[in-house]
Amino acid sequence: MKAIAIYEHGGPEVLRYVDLPEPEISEEEVLVRLRASALNHMDIFVRRGWRGLKLSFPHIPGADGAGVVEEVGASVEGVERGDPVVLNPGLNCGRCEFCLRGDDSLCVRYGILGEHANGTYAELVRVPGRNVLPMKKGFSFGEAAAIPLVFMTAWRMLVTRAKVQPGEDVLVLGAGGGVASAAIQIAALLGARVLATSSSEEKLKKAQEIGADIVINYREQPFEKVVWERTGKRGVDVVVETVGEATWKKSLRSLAKGGRLVTCGATTGPMGETDIRLVFWRQLRIIGSTMGTRAGLEEVLDLAWSHRLSPSIHAVLPLEKARDAQMIMESGEHFGKIVLQP
Ligand SMILES: NC(=O)c1ccc[n+]([C@@H]2O[C@H](COP(=O)([O-])OP(=O)(O)OC[C@H]3O[C@@H](n4cnc5c(N)ncnc54)[C@H](OP(=O)(O)O)[C@@H]3O)[C@@H](O)[C@H]2O)c1
Ligand SMILES: [Zn+2]
DSSP states (O other), X not given: OEEEEBSSOOSGGGOEEEEOOOOOOOTTEEEEEEEEEEOXXXXXXXXXXXXXXXXXXXXXXXXXXXXXXXXXXXXXXXXXXXXXXXXXXXEOOSOSHHHHTXXXXXXXXXXXXXXXXOOSSBSEEEEEGGGEEEOOTXXXXXXXXXXXXXXXXXXXXXXXXXXXXXXXXXXXXXXXXXXXXHHHHHHHHTTOEEEEEESXXXXXXXXXXTTOSEEEETTTSOHHHHHHHHTTSOOEEEEEEOSOTTTHHHHHHTEEEEEEEXXXXXXXXXXXXXXXXXXXXXXOEEEEOOSOOHHHHHHHHHHHHTTSSOOOEEEEEEGGGHHHHHHHHHHTXXXXXXXXXX
């Protein structure tokens, strides 16, 4: 099969378009012929590598995908050859204490497709039978592939962890990001007033189109000052953080008394500065969140199938252009998701 694989860590040049053997499935797995996959910032971190990350090369990146079931393992139920499906990128054991209480992404053996197993930058991928979900008719594979990882992550951040309420002020940083653009839509759906920051007027306009009420160009103004003014010197109830080091201190300053900062990422670096006095005096909560659950994914898919959530798609490229696709993401010119088609 054709696939994009890496044989070492490095820049975009290590992504190679190659022929690899077709994956063989166990009786608990299914083989999916991918019709689309979608990029996540994680793919770039995996490509670059980090201390402690051990991949077996060649490694195929990619967490998100949608396609048609090609082969079904003997013990998999409810999935048929020929079914159009979208993949759950979260790999969990289903047996540990966290899985049993329904917290899939706290699983002691948690993994993500494209990091802990070969991923979706390929014509075929093998996944556990429980990781495929039916696609609704009328949706393109590209749209379906652009949903799972970022929407299930944003859903857990806002709904499960930060418990956003109608009427609250929610600040989403870096609206052009995949998780951020999903978070804007979910916050609006929950009835919050959404403030969003981004790096250009064009992106701010798009942020408004998907649900942001107040937009701030973080390149032109200190966003925390604008937040302070626009909330009548109160601050916001919730900050959705994916940016990390570059914004952390300002994110904490943007919170109202009793506010919550929910974080899932650190694109600009992991060492944020925390003024502890601010945390105790304003009685803030800093909440971590990672990925989501199968149930959460089902909720966001249902909302997508009924057109209440819809992924922002920046570009669709052929699979062999994965290098260009990752370069677009690294340069930060995208708004939303970048899709690859084998
Ligand atoms: N823990 C988890 O489960 C989980 C899940 C998904 C993602 N993540 C992490 O979350 C982060 C975002 O992922 P993604 O796929 O959404 O990435 P992405 O699509 O590449 O988005 C990154 C966005 O960050 C914004 N940004 C970058 N530098 C900034 C700065 N100095 N100030 C303000 N905003 C800045 C940009 O927003 P503008 O374009 O608006 O300027 C950019 O588009 C990554 O670090 C990823 O690893 C974690
Ligand atoms: Zn588990």
